[in-house]
Amino acid sequence: MIIKIGILGAGYMGHTHARAYKEIKDTEVVGIADINSDKAARLAKMYNAKSYSDPDKLIYREDVDVVDICLPTPLHHEYVMKAASNGKNILCEKPIALNLKQADAMINCAKNLKVKFMVAHTLRFWPEYVEAKQIVDKEILGKPLEISTTRLVGTPSWSENDWILNPEMSLGAALDLNIHDIDFATWILGKPKSIFARGLKSFRGAYDHIISVLDYERGSQAFVEAGWMFPQTFPFTTAFRVLCRRGCIDFNFKVPGTAERREKAESSFVIYKKTAPPRYGKIVKKDPYGEEIRYFIECVKDDREPTVVTPEQAKLALRITLAGLKSIEMGKVVKL
Structure with a gap:
């Protein structure tokens, strides 16, 4: 089973995560989204993926199993909610959010929609x-x-x-x-x-x-x-x-x-x-x-909740x- 990945953000952490997926068996980065279309295209070309200037279009792709959010912190809440609402499993860079109200909404949304959600406390x-x-x-x-x-x-x-x-x-x-x-x-x-x-x-x-x-x-x-x-x-x-x-x-x-x-x-x-x-x-x-991403992919494959770092623990750190x-x-x- 190939787990197909859509990465939101083609900056420093987007590059870091994309490199990590390349080393993980049974994963494929199929899309890179960034409002800077040139950056998205450059990173997508490196991994034979499709580039997007609109992150929503990547989230809505039916074949995407995991949305990996490497966007600026103020965007974490919006895109976790969108990804969860579209049934995607979510790996999100830390911090979980800018405030506790957003963090609570993200945690509850992922739980209610039964998608895997992990914050990357590396x-x-x-x-x-x-x-x-x-x-x-x-x-x-x-x-x-x-x-x-x-x-x-x-x-x-x-x-x-x-x-x-x-x-x-x-x-x-x-x-x-x-x-x-x-x-x-x-x-x-x-x-x-x-x-x-x-x-x-x-x-x-x-x-x-x-x-x-x-x-x-x-x-x-x-x-x-x-x-x-x-x-x-x-x-x-x-x-x-x-x-x-x-x-x-x-x-x-x-x-x-x-x-x-x-x-x-x-x-x-x-x-x-x-x-x-x-x-x-x-x-x-x-x-x-690579280790955090490999662990999350294993959780997705095995249909188990991440326990090394839970959304609640990410909220506590915040x-x-x-x-x-x-x-x-x-x-x-x-x-x-």
């Missing part, structure tokens, strides 16, 4: 993050006490007409960068009880460098730093430490440019255990975008991130 498929989750779940180092994360990058220049830098369209680094590690912390520690955040506002009016503290019921904490107020020459830098009762996991990753050049990254994954010397993890390198912005504005702790 850290849940990134090998080092997956390994850390497995170590915690197996209690190899005991109970997790604290998570510290960093995600820093130069000001992005990859989006069409710089939409990602428009606070009204993206809410800045909060929903593009910060939400990644908010979701990771929640994946490891569960739902936090409160968040306190501080942020720096860029000249564009968005909080583009944010430091958050999340507190949990059982005393665990998470410290999350994310921002893109650096020069474009600044390397893509991400790191985490998971402190547990009997040891610590430490991951560091740095690469010039964007995460797409990760094969050139300087990275380390080290497990420190109280009763043993440091162990340097030999993580099997996999494309996290809720916590928005609460962090509220905390910055109010200057106090926000309960969740």
